[in-house]
Amino acid sequence: MTRSLRPVPADALRAALRPHAAGVVVVTAAGERGPAGLTATSFTPVSLTPPLVSFYIGQSASAWHTVRDADYFAVHVLGARQRALATRFATSGIDRFAAPTTWRPGPGGVPLLDGVVTQLVCAQLSTRPIGDHHLVLGTVVAVAHGPDDAGLVHRDGALVPVASSITQAS
Amino acid sequence: MTRSLRPVPADALRAALRPHAAGVVVVTAAGERGPAGLTATSFTPVSLTPPLVSFYIGQSASAWHTVRDADYFAVHVLGARQRALATRFATSGIDRFAAPTTWRPGPGGVPLLDGVVTQLVCAQLSTRPIGDHHLVLGTVVAVAHGPDDAGLVHRDGALVPVASSITQAS
Numbered sequence A, B: 001m002t003r004s005l006r007p008v009p010a011d012a013l014r015a016a017l018r019p020h021a022a023g024v025v026v027v028t029a030a031g032e033r034g035p036a037g038l039t040a041t042s043f044t045p046v047s048l049t050p051p052l053v054s055f056y057i058g059q060s061a062s063a064w065h066t067v068r069d070a071d072y073f074a075v076h077v078l079g080a081r082q083r084a085l086a087t088r089f090a091t092s093g094i095d096r097f098a099a100p101t102t103w104r105p106g107p108g109g110v111p112l113l114d115g116v117v118t119q120l121v122c123a124q125l126s127t128r129p130i131g132d133h134h135l136v137l138g139t140v141v142a143v144a145h146g147p148d149d150a151g152l153v154h155r156d157g158a159l160v161p162v163a164s165s166i167t168q169a170s
Helices: A010-017 A064-069 A080-088 B010-017 B064-069 B080-088
Strands: A025-031 A034-040 A044-047 A052-058 A072-077 A103-105 A111-113 A118-130 A133-145 A151-155 A158-162 B025-031 B034-040 B044-047 B052-058 B072-077 B103-105 B111-113 B118-130 B133-145 B151-155 B158-162
Touching: A010 B118, A010 B133, A025 A052, A025 A064, A025 A111, A034 A052, A034 A064, A034 A111, A044 B133, A052 A064, A052 A118, A064 A118, A064 A133, A072 A111, A072 A133, A080 A151, A080 A158, A111 A118, A118 B010, A133 B010, A133 B044, A151 B151, A151 B158, A158 B151, A158 B158, B025 B052, B025 B064, B025 B111, B034 B052, B034 B064, B034 B111, B052 B064, B052 B118, B064 B118, B064 B133, B072 B111, B072 B133, B080 B151, B080 B158, B111 B118
Parallel strands: none
Antiparallel strands: A025 A034, A025 A072, A044 A052, A052 A133, A072 A118, A103 A111, A118 A133, A151 A158, B025 B034, B025 B072, B044 B052, B052 B133, B072 B118, B103 B111, B118 B133, B151 B158
């Protein structure tokens, strides 16, 4: 254990976090510049009553200004069959909403992606800067279920499928 | 898609979130009442520079007051071999730090659990109520690596191992 109580360097933290597994979602929003979206591994359910969720977005992310200004955002929980979609929405310099992405506008124009495991439509409550990211908080106002699939997580720099349930948690 | 723009009921949100996979950690802190800890699926890396992480804790959680009042907390990233530890720190009415849990005090007395994949010692920065939970934010001040292991996620009500990397993410 390093005994220094100074903040650890970025490289040390990055290495320490590699074994942490995180679920993969695509977040979308609509604005004057058109649809915007990103792959995120920071999506977190916060509260059931009221129904709140959050995610972090980098202040340099291409979708940040659209997310910040939009009344709604959508969270798409991805399954193992959506690995290509996760990669597309993490790729810079492309139109992430062009084919083969298929989508349609939902409440307030928020882009809803087809074929994902779960769609959550959220009314944006707040954004708040934390470090070099922003915490975005929303109230879930609509949910829809797509086809069942194995899960998809990001771990150790890779997108990894998660098998179906094996052991019931207590 | 439900077109209601009212907040969705808790049951609907719970069902919608079942396919979301979340990494599993145990968070610990020390206080006048002794060591406290809980299993959390809301741990999120926030920022590398500065090195910030966050998690949510329910306002009725047994560890909440100890976490709130402590200068430090520790985050333990669990692997597939720590399923019993995850269950123990999610069980009410037991001494979660009694055998077979093995631990030692770290900086400021924060309990460090043995045998986990990664330990992060964090200086608590802030706590903030959001819905029926609190967002706890910390600066990572020390990291230590334990034995390698497959990952562990919570999905569909179960603790599920995550195989090693299969496909490198772009």
